[in-house]
Amino acid sequence: MHTHGKRHRSWIAISVMIASMFACRGQDAPMAMGATGKAPPAGSGAEAPGAPAPGSWPLPGRNAQGWRYSPLAQITADNVRNLEVAWTFSTGTARGFEGQPLVVDSTMYVVSPYPNHVFALDLTKVGGPVKWHYLPATAPASQGEACCDVVNRGASYADGKVVFNRLDDHTVALDAKTGKVVWDTKLDSIEEGATMTMAPLIADNEVLVGNSGAELGVHGWAAALDLGSGKVLWRAYSTGPDSEVKIGPDFKPYYPQYKGKDLGVSTWPPDQWKLGGGTVWGWMTYDPELDMIYYGTANPGVWNPDMRPGDNLWSAGLFARDPKTGNARWAYQFTPHDSWDYDGVNENIPVDLTIGGQQRKVVVHFDRNGFAYTIDRLTGQVLVAQPYQSLNWATGVNPQTGKPDRVPSKETHQGVNTTDICPSSTGARDQQPAAFSPRTSLFYTPSTDLCMDYKGLKASYIAGTPYVGADVRMYAGPGGWNGRGQMIAWDATTGKKVWTITERFPVWSGPVVTGSDVLFYGTMDGWFKAVNARTGQELWKFKVGSGIVGNPMTYLGPDGKQYVAVYSGIGGWAGAIALGLSADDPTAALGATGAMPDLPKYTAPGGMLYVFELP
Amino acid sequence: MRRAPNVVASLAVAAALLAAACKPEQGASANASVTSASSGGMDYHITPTASNGVRPGIHPSVVFGEIRNPYAGNAAAATEGRQLFVQYNCSGCHGGRAGGAMGPSLRDSLWIYGNSDPQLFGTIVEGRSAGMPAWGGRIPPDQIWKLITYIRTLGTPAEPDAPPPESDVPIPK
Numbered sequence: 001m002h003t004h005g006k007r008h009r010s011w012i013a014i015s016v017m018i019a020s021m022f023a024c025r026g027q028d029a030p031m032a033m034g035a036t037g038k039a040p041p042a043g044s045g046a047e048a049p050g051a052p053a054p055g056s057w058p059l060p061g062r063n064a065q066g067w068r069y070s071p072l073a074q075i076t077a078d079n080v081r082n083l084e085v086a087w088t089f090s091t092g093t094a095r096g097f098e099g100q101p102l103v104v105d106s107t108m109y110v111v112s113p114y115p116n117h118v119f120a121l122d123l124t125k126v127g128g129p130v131k132w133h134y135l136p137a138t139a140p141a142s143q144g145e146a147c148c149d150v151v152n153r154g155a156s157y158a159d160g161k162v163v164f165n166r167l168d169d170h171t172v173a174l175d176a177k178t179g180k181v182v183w184d185t186k187l188d189s190i191e192e193g194a195t196m197t198m199a200p201l202i203a204d205n206e207v208l209v210g211n212s213g214a215e216l217g218v219h220g221w222a223a224a225l226d227l228g229s230g231k232v233l234w235r236a237y238s239t240g241p242d243s244e245v246k247i248g249p250d251f252k253p254y255y256p257q258y259k260g261k262d263l264g265v266s267t268w269p270p271d272q273w274k275l276g277g278g279t280v281w282g283w284m285t286y287d288p289e290l291d292m293i294y295y296g297t298a299n300p301g302v303w304n305p306d307m308r309p310g311d312n313l314w315s316a317g318l319f320a321r322d323p324k325t326g327n328a329r330w331a332y333q334f335t336p337h338d339s340w341d342y343d344g345v346n347e348n349i350p351v352d353l354t355i356g357g358q359q360r361k362v363v364v365h366f367d368r369n370g371f372a373y374t375i376d377r378l379t380g381q382v383l384v385a386q387p388y389q390s391l392n393w394a395t396g397v398n399p400q401t402g403k404p405d406r407v408p409s410k411e412t413h414q415g416v417n418t419t420d421i422c423p424s425s426t427g428a429r430d431q432q433p434a435a436f437s438p439r440t441s442l443f444y445t446p447s448t449d450l451c452m453d454y455k456g457l458k459a460s461y462i463a464g465t466p467y468v469g470a471d472v473r474m475y476a477g478p479g480g481w482n483g484r485g486q487m488i489a490w491d492a493t494t495g496k497k498v499w500t501i502t503e504r505f506p507v508w509s510g511p512v513v514t515g516s517d518v519l520f521y522g523t524m525d526g527w528f529k530a531v532n533a534r535t536g537q538e539l540w541k542f543k544v545g546s547g548i549v550g551n552p553m554t555y556l557g558p559d560g561k562q563y564v565a566v567y568s569g570i571g572g573w574a575g576a577i578a579l580g581l582s583a584d585d586p587t588a589a590l591g592a593t594g595a596m597p598d599l600p601k602y603t604a605p606g607g608m609l610y611v612f613e614l615p
Numbered sequence: 616m617r618r619a620p621n622v623v624a625s626l627a628v629a630a631a632l633l634a635a636a637c638k639p640e641q642g643a644s645a646n647a648s649v650t651s652a653s654s655g656g657m658d659y660h661i662t663p664t665a666s667n668g669v670r671p672g673i674h675p676s677v678v679f680g681e682i683r684n685p686y687a688g689n690a691a692a693a694t695e696g697r698q699l700f701v702q703y704n705c706s707g708c709h710g711g712r713a714g715g716a717m718g719p720s721l722r723d724s725l726w727i728y729g730n731s732d733p734q735l736f737g738t739i740v741e742g743r744s745a746g747m748p749a750w751g752g753r754i755p756p757d758q759i760w761k762l763i764t765y766i767r768t769l770g771t772p773a774e775p776d777a778p779p780p781e782s783d784v785p786i787p788k
Contacts, residue, residue, distance in 0.1 A: 144708065144746015147717055215707070457701065464748060466707020466717065576715070582722040582768065585714020585778050593714060 006505055034306055034577045045439040045515070048350070050288040055556025055596055057103045058157040060199040061433060062512075062553065064286040065350045067453055068435035070554045074517035074562035076257040080518055080530045080540045081615060086563060086613040087127045087494070091117060092230040094305025095409070095579065096549050096571020098431055100607060102162070103555035103565075107131060109157065109174065110609060112141055114150035114167045120179060124558045128611065132179030142168035145190045145464065146197065147215040147590075148573035153283070153431065154199040156207070159227060163207050165196035171209050171225060182232030187211070187223060194218045194279075200229060203259035203286035203293065210280025214298035214315075214343070215590070217467035220279035222295055224326060236327030238278030239264045241429060245314060250327045254380040255402040257311070258331055266308040271326075274459055276308070277301035278315035282345030283433050285363070286323065288379065289554050291321045294348035294363050294377070296334075303425075304456035304469030305339035306414040312337055316344040318365065320364070320380065330380035332365045336403060339412040340393060340454060341425035341470075341590075347433050347487050348377075349443070355383055355493045366493040368427030371397060374492045386495030388488055389428035389447050390478045393421060412470070414456035424452035424474040426506070426574055426592055429512065433510035434490075434550060437517070440533055442498055443490040444519055448506035448574070449477035450484060450595045472591030484595065487511065487521055489536060499536035505599060506574050510551035512564075521562055522548025525602035528566055528610065544568035546606025549575055561613055569607040570599075578603055638765070663683050673741045686764040690773060697775040698764025699758050712770050712778040720746065722769045735763045 021495035048065045054072065061068045091097075095113035099562060102109040106126060109123040115138045121128040143150050146167060146524065155164040161173040161182055164300065172179060193216025199210045209226040220238035225231065236246040241262045253259060260266070265273055278297040283485045285294045300308060300315035317333035336340040348363035354363070355374065363377045367527050368590040370391030374384035385397035392406035412418045426448055434445040452474040459469025476484050485503035490496070507526035513519045517533040524547040530540040547570030568580045576589040577596045586594030686692035700706055700713070708718035719727065727745075728738050739759050742749030750759070767776040 138743045141746050142715060144748065146747050347656070405621060412686065462704055462753075467704070467705040468707050471711050580720065580725070581710065581715035581721040582715075585712040585720070585722055587711025587778065588714030588720065589710065589716045591711070591712075 013108075015280060015537055019471050020152065028416065032365030034488065043438070043441045051402050052114055055103075055557050057553045059102075059201060060154050060156060060283060061285070061347070062349050064201065064203050064288060066347050066433065067349065067436055067438070068433060068512050068551065069435070069514075070113055070512060071515035072554050072556060072562045073087040073346060073514060073520060075446060075514065075515040075554075075564065075614060077253065077518055077532050077539055082102045082614055083542070083543075083564070083612045084615055087328050087610045088611065089119070089121060089128060089609040091119070091569075091570075091607040091609065093117060093607040095151040095569065095607065096548070096575055097567035097569030097607060098151045098153045099567065099573055100140055100551040100553045101565050101567070102155055102157050102353060103553070104157045104176070106558040108565070109115040109155055109162050111152050111155050111164045111175070112147070112607065113569070114138060115153050115166065116152055116166050118155070118161075118162065118164060118174060118179070120176070134174055134179045136166050136170070137165045137174060139168040142190045144212065145193055145216065146195045147213065147466070149571040149576055149579065151197050153197060154602045156200045156202040159205070162226065163202060163227075164417065164426065165198060165200060165209060167195050169194055169196050169211065171196070171200060171207060171230065173207070173227070173230060184357070185225060185230040185232065187232070191464050192218060200283045200285065201284040201286060203323055204288070205314055206233065207284075208293060208295075208323070210284070210295065212279050212281040214279045214301055215466050215468055216310075216464065217267065217275035217461050219274055220297055220315075222276055222280040222284070224323060228481075230413055235318070236326045236488065237264075238280065238319055239268070239273035239276035239312075239431060240386065245328065245491075246326045247328045250329055251324065251331075252379075253330045253332070254376075255332070257401070258313070258333070259405070263313045266496055267313045269308055269310065272308050273325060276312065276315060277303045280345070282343075282431065283347035285350060286349055286516075287350040290361065290378065292320050292324065292329060292418070294318065294320050294350065296344040296346055296348065298342045298343040298345050298364070299338050301340055302459045302461075302467050302469045304414050305337060306461055307459065308337075312338060316342055318348055318375070324399065332375060332380045332382070332402065334365075334371070334373070335369050340369075342367065344368070345431075346429055348375070349434065349436055350377055350444075351436055351492070353441070354530040354560045362492070364434075364443055366369060366429050366443075366447075366490075367395065368423070368429060370423050370428040371404075372445070372492065372495060374495070384495040387558075388490060388497065389486070390422050390444060390449055393429065400550045412454045412456050414458060417453055419453045420451055421454055422452040422477050423448065424477075424595065425454070425472055425590060426450055426474065426595075430573060432508050432549070435511045435513045435519070436507055437513040437533055439515065439517060440513075442533070443492050443514055444511045445490055445523065446507035446509060446511065447486040447488055448484065449479040449486060450474050450506065451477045452591060468590065471587055474595035476595065481591070481598075485523070485594050487519075487531070487536075489533070501531065501536050503595070505602075508549040508574055512552045512554055514554060520552040520554070520566070522550070522552065522566055522568075524549065524570060524599060526568065528552070539609040541610070544610055545608055546570045547575060547578065547603035564612045566610055567600060567608070568610055570603045570605060575599065579605055620787040633685070657752060667728075684760050684763050684767075686760050687767070689764055692761045693768045693773060694775040696761035699754075699762050700765055703754060705762070713766065714778075721766050732763060735766065736760070739763075
């Protein structure tokens with residue numbers, strides 16, 4: 001039996017507040033200022049460089065930086081209690097809706113989980129009728145290759161094209177006016193276990209994409225496609241020799257353990273890097289000011305860590321790359337030799353913050369491993385690393401080395417059942433993205449509070465089948481069964497929580513924060529909520545049909561009114577049990593069902609879009 | 616192509632009648648047309664049938680005859696089947712104790728493509744369009760029957776390496 005008491009709380013994480021103590025290397029680095037000019041200091045309420053039109057939402061996180069912030073302010077803390085349903089739309093697909101709709105030029109674009117329906121809805125007409133519908137020939141067999149439900153995290157819009165990924169590894173650009181295919185590029189193969197679930201990011205006429213499948217021994221990569229033609233401009237693998245990882249003379253990592261030739265080979269047993277995962281299925285971000293892209297890499301393959309001694313670079317880490325060439329500029333590894341499935345895929349949000357009295361250009365990253373990192377985005381130096389969720393696999397992050405101080409008793413091994421590890425494999429956060437408000441200067445991160453027992457097993461590689469090698473059981477963390485999830489307001493300059501809202505189930509929905517300091521998010525048991533972004537006070541809630549694992553967005557309709565939209569459709573990894581798994585097997589869904597046996601009492605599958613308005 | 620062993624693929628949709636290596640108690644039904652096929656050096660005796668078991672105007676018993684798993688109820692075969700279930704990564708898709716994950720649960724009462732012995736055998740050999748790989752040519756017929764023997768024990772007292780009893784699973788209040 002598991003006891004989850006105070007002993008979980010004895011883990012002291014050491015702050016990595018070093019900005020004020022060390023000479024700032026970022027100051028010496030060349031400043032590649034873009035044409036968009038200098039970013040305003042946080043707190044001013046000003047949008048990030050290159051922000052889209054105020055009422056639109058053309059990219060997954062609205063801006064290329066992934067802030068999930070909208071300046072719209074018609075819906076306020078005072079009037080949000082009057083919010084009501086404007087219209088709804090059923091997609092006919094009842095699986096996990098992890099993405100968000102887009103709105104550009106009075107049209108809403110919706111992408112469903114497999115088979116990846118794309119709908120364009122006409123916002124100029126009452127009830128949002130279908131302008132066009134595109135159903136790709138996505139291979140049915142791809143359903144058997146997707147580790148964690150057949151999800152899709154949405155599309156990106158630019159230059160009259162809607163670009164999305166099919167589960168069977170095609171990136172497709174549709175003409176936004178007609179729904180006709182402009183180009184269709186196949187990038188990987190389901191026969192090898194690879195799928196594509198992430199939302200492409202369009203930045204500077206490039207479509208940035210990556211693959212999924214680190215649970216199937218897939219070789220992870222990110223790629224850039226030409227927006228006009230779909231031609232692959234570059235592809236960078238996450239493991240392997242420098243030539244494949246695109247590490248060359250431009251590569252200037254901050255920490256010494258990342259310096260050396262072909263570390264993506266030498267930090268693995270022979271040839272294991274070829275099955276080494278490190279897939280790129282999270283939210284990518286782009287900083288137009290420094291002209292750099294940022295993305296995280298997934299867990300190393302195989303889950304059983306004894307089969308891959310070494311740091312397993314460049315899995316469970318972060319790359320900063322030049323979008324034109326794909327060449328790596330710097331890298332950082334959150335979890336060396338990951339032994340728990342702590343992917344590093346969570347988004348890296350570029351913001352400018354005042355840390356230790358100095359203005360710093362940083363990315364902020366909430367990792368699966370439970371630490372939130374504030375990292376200099378020019379150099380890769382960790383400035384702040386503090387736990388935002390209960391964790392006990394490490395006591396902190398060493399400021400000198402950038403490495404976590406690991407707790408030996410929480411390491412996992414083949415044939416050994418290591419118990420009471422926090423967080424669980426689903427992480428302190430999984431795919432669900434954070435938001436940043438330039439008005440409050442706070443980050444808003446969804447979170448999961450689960451722990452686990454983890455036993456490594458010898459795994460055999462059979463292409464196209466899972467390559468996991470772990471028997472995992474998850475259960476509620478220190479927050480208890482009534483507190484398996486949280487919405488957290490976070491000060492990334494100090495690494496401290498400002499407020500926390502506790503939810504019964506993991507919060508698997510990324511929030512949107514508005515110009516009137518209202519924060520919207522959903523819960524797995526189907527509540528769509530509005531809270532005060534400054535205080536966390538609940539202002540309004542509405543029960544949708546199926547649990548929410550997607551991300552709300554807000555837009556200005558052609559009538560000049562502010563609307564808020566969200567998908568209702570339970571699924572994804574933590575939500576898998578609601579899709580028909582058996583609760584009497586706690587190891588089902590890679591151990592997630594054990595932590596969620598009561599979810600089917602609260603929700604059942606669905607696939608609806610809800611749009612809300614003030615009366 | 617890995618997912619469709621050549622000979623099996625040519626048979627469109629089929630269910631196995633029996634494996635050459637095994638001697639079922641009764642022979643193939645005279646009403647079922649037996650085709651001998653070989654895949655990857657392994658012999659599968661298969662007959663074309665409908666993947667979902669529905670053949671208009673023909674009762675399933677006519678199609679499937681009296682074919683049964685030669686290891687039915689055999690505890691040693693179930694234990695071996697459990698090991699094979701992990702070894703062939705079945706557990707990766709169907710869950711550590713077959714409760715489901717990427718693939719459907721095998722513990723519940725819902726069987727998308729039927730749960731007669733020939734249907735289960737056919738599902739494993741040929742795969743199914745929604746993602747089940749075709750294991751014909753990879754798993755010998757004898758081992759497939761052992762896997763089926765294990766699957767039959769799920770949720771019963773005979774289940775080897777069963778999940779912890781409910782009393783040991785923390786259930787939220």
